[in-house]
Amino acid sequence: MALLTLPLDAWHRARGGRMVEFAGYLMPVQYEGIIAEHQWTRENAGLFDVSHMGQLFVSGEDADAALEAVLPIDLATLKLGALRYSLLLDADGGILDDLIVSRWREGLFLVVNGATKWDDIAWLREQLPDAVTLNHLDERALLALQGPAAFAALDRLASGEHPLAALTFMRGGRFMLGGVEAWISRSGYTGEDGFEISVPAEAAVAVADLLCGAPEVKPIGLGARDSLRLEAGLPLYGHDLSPETDPVSADLAFAINKRRRAEGGFPGAERILGLLTSGAPRRRIGLSLEGRMAAREGAKVFAGDREVGIVTSGGFSPTLQRPIAMAYVDSDLAAEGTALSLEMRGKRLDARIVPMPFVPHRYHR
Known part of the structure; x- marks a missing residue:
């Protein structure tokens, strides 16, 4: 194309x-x-x-209820002019996209990722009832x-x-x-x-x-x-998030609030609510690397000789002046301070799990 x-x-x-x-x-x-x-x-x-990102507008009768059927969001608490982070999930709780929902007077404004917007639009149009209109504000x-x-x-x-x-x-x-x-x-x-x-x-x-x-x-x-x-420790769809990841493993469980956890009724709810109770087998974590070589997406993560995860984003931090990375690792090794190693170009790089964000957020709250 x-x-x-x-x-x-x-x-x-x-x-x-x-x-x-x-x-x-x-x-x-x-x-x-x-x-x-x-x-x-x-x-x-x-x-x-x-x-390049998709700007969508959802309106019509019972638009809130229609969106709540496809997103794990509580729109009853979303006031006029407020924004909320949410997730588009498949039937197994895999992440199809992450997005922002805002309440306008006329309806709900969504911003979705550019690489997934055409699939998002098709999926939403298939899921939303006929009384609800989805406009692509292209x-x-x-x-x-x-x-x-x-x-x-x-x-x-x-x-x-x-x-x-x-x-x-x-x-x-x-x-x-x-x-x-x-x-x-x-x-x-x-x-x-x-x-x-x-x-x-x-x-x-x-x-x-x-x-x-x-x-x-x-x-x-x-x-x-x-x-x-x-x-900032923020996941990027297509790298740190995909249909193979779920909100609990991705450390995005905050996007499923108290009412939706109690009521369910969103795609993948049974699996996700189970993971919230029992814990996920792997977790997204932050890594600080020794030396100057950066680890890139796809690098394998090891605990000794045991392969325990994979890097999903990595690079050299201009602010911290050292390499950093995000990875998914087995949950039993996801504690802060855990020493691990990454395989890059046939070499092992020493790394340690550190809290995210790597650099503190400076949002105006």
Whole structure:
């Protein structure tokens, strides 16, 4: 299939973005360098183009009940303007995708992963009743402004019914941004304070120019987004999450709240509720490696000569100045401080289980 382009494709190229294939799109992996962009975001504010992600809108009679039948979410507690992390699960409790659900006045706004959005749309349309409408908002772009200076930069530009400062982590609202109506939520996937901004695709260039006109803001590529989310201990679908993983093993049981645990009624509930009671046979953990060589996805994990797991994400941490990784290991070896080794290029790398996030989150709560 031909690769798709983002609304900002020419904008990225004009600013020196090196374009690569990702999730069926051509996307900028870097501009001036991954480490420099990573550090800029940690110290200032970076603008990420995440328009490849799926923006969906669910509305109609009993939309809440219809979504609760396919997601392990309690929508009765989701207030207007609030966001909630959730999971799309198969009949065995395997993770088909992770996503964010927001309550708008008119219905429910979902943001799903770009690599899975077409499958998600097909699956949801098959599962949802005829009285519920699912719209793919493919005429919209999605930008993420992340970093400690993100609020200061955006606050000078955005106006709305409520001040931008009223938004805390996982809250959103409608604002005007340079004459463009935008849905802005205080969220993101870097571990930093920041915002995700949904705007009409035809306004994406004007909004990106407006934001990058602020001295605190630079465009940032996929490379730094990945190193930031790894430091934040955040799983990436297709790497750390898949239909072969379940929410308990993935350390995402928080996404299944008290009422849904008591009532069930979501795909894979029987298996997942059993794992919550008895424990999962393996767990997603964080690893700090000795030396300078980074472990990559697929590296085998050993306890002595016993193979006990596999690395799902890994790289060199620019903030910590050492290699870090996420892996799934047997639960009896998942305790903090456990010494393990990883096999890379025929060599064994010493590693130790450490808490995640590797770098503390700085969300504005």
